[in-house]
Amino acid sequence: AQVASSLQHACEPASFSDDDCADIDWNHLGFSLTPTDYMYIMKCSNNENFLQGQLCRYGNIELSPSAGVLNYGQGLFEGTKAYRREDGGLFLFRPDQNAIRMQIGAERMCMPSPSVEHFINAVKETALANKRWIPPPGKGSLYIRPLLIGSGPILGLAPAPESTFLVYASPVGNYFKEGTAPLNLYVEDEIHRASRGGAGGIKSITNYAPVLKAIRRAKDRGFSDVLYLDAVKKKNIEEVSSCNIFVIKGNVIATPITTGTILEGVTRKSIMDIATDLGYQVEERTIPVDELVDADEVFCTGTAVGIAAVGSITHNGNRIEYKMHPDLASKKLYNRYVGIQSGKFEDKRGWVVQI
Numbered sequence: 001a002q003v004a005s006s007l008q009h010a011c012e013p014a015s016f017s018d019d020d021c022a023d024i025d026w027n028h029l030g031f032s033l034t035p036t037d038y039m040y041i042m043k044c045s046n047n048e049n050f051l052q053g054q055l056c057r058y059g060n061i062e063l064s065p066s067a068g069v070l071n072y073g074q075g076l077f078e079g080t081k082a083y084r085r086e087d088g089g090l091f092l093f094r095p096d097q098n099a100i101r102m103q104i105g106a107e108r109m110c111m112p113s114p115s116v117e118h119f120i121n122a123v124k125e126t127a128l129a130n131k132r133w134i135p136p137p138g139k140g141s142l143y144i145r146p147l148l149i150g151s152g153p154i155l156g157l158a159p160a161p162e163s164t165f166l167v168y169a170s171p172v173g174n175y176f177k178e179g180t181a182p183l184n185l186y187v188e189d190e191i192h193r194a195s196r197g198g199a200g201g202i203k204s205i206t207n208y209a210p211v212l213k214a215i216r217r218a219k220d221r222g223f224s225d226v227l228y229l230d231a232v233k234k235k236n237i238e239e240v241s242s243c244n245i246f247v248i249k250g251n252v253i254a255t256p257i258t259t260g261t262i263l264e265g266v267t268r269k270s271i272m273d274i275a276t277d278l279g280y281q282v283e284e285r286t287i288p289v290d291e292l293v294d295a296d297e298v299f300c301t302g303t304a305v306g307i308a309a310v311g312s313i314t315h316n317g318n319r320i321e322y323k324m325h326p327d328l329a330s331k332k333l334y335n336r337y338v339g340i341q342s343g344k345f346e347d348k349r350g351w352v353v354q355i
Ligand code: COI
Pocket: 078, 079, 080, 241, 242, 243, 302, 303, 304, 305
């Protein structure tokens, strides 16, 4: 695969000025789509080598009605963010992890995938081409959405003969309409997100539409999102529709172990490392839903969601409430996580990538 050459510069601005950003109201960004200027597209015919990718104006794409992605859901997506520091510097957070996850997903979905280097360059190019849409420091971030889809026409059930890698972006603020207020989760035991042997461990587009009904039902009842149980025993917690979950008791921070049904979130992994640095004992294990009653604290992690404290979880008609206080472990983890991103804390693992 050839790497597109339009990535022209690594910018090191000395300071940030309001004129660097698009003229929109940056104070009320939610997680809704704001169309930006450019997207990146690269195609791979016969599932062999990707042709040179390029930036083009953001807009609709043309697909055959028989494209693999439209008929059989052959598609993956990723999510990563670009953000602006106080000094004007522009950064990404661990984009290599998204690239690797896309490669794993592509293998599972019988698609070719871009190399890690190519993926990162495409993400950088998209961020730089849309840099006026990277919010002012502290106002949010540019959510970057890489897609890999079976774009070629296919009638019988088989891998599409052409794949397309596409990256677009939108400025975003808080994922939940609650803003930074604690989440109220609803435990679903009828609808499952994924089962063993399925595609729950990769970021397949097919993992998401099947939970829309559960999300809608929960939101209609005033909940923020849904917490799913394992599909076999209906006894252990797995993940939330849009994010991973952590449970804290004393000095122990536990998160459900990934056995192919749970997405290995980049934020999840980062928080496990940060928690270890901060002296917590971190456990990846099976977590029975019954354990939620005794937990001191519960929080969610995800690229879109960030790190969000959970205020309540409702299961079988019982509402468990968690006390909010200034000493929450999730707050400490959040401070360290955003501190590494902003440059306040040392980035000792090389997670932060300047663009
Ligand atoms: C992300 O956190 O990037 C995701 O892909 C979750 C999605 C439901 C918005």
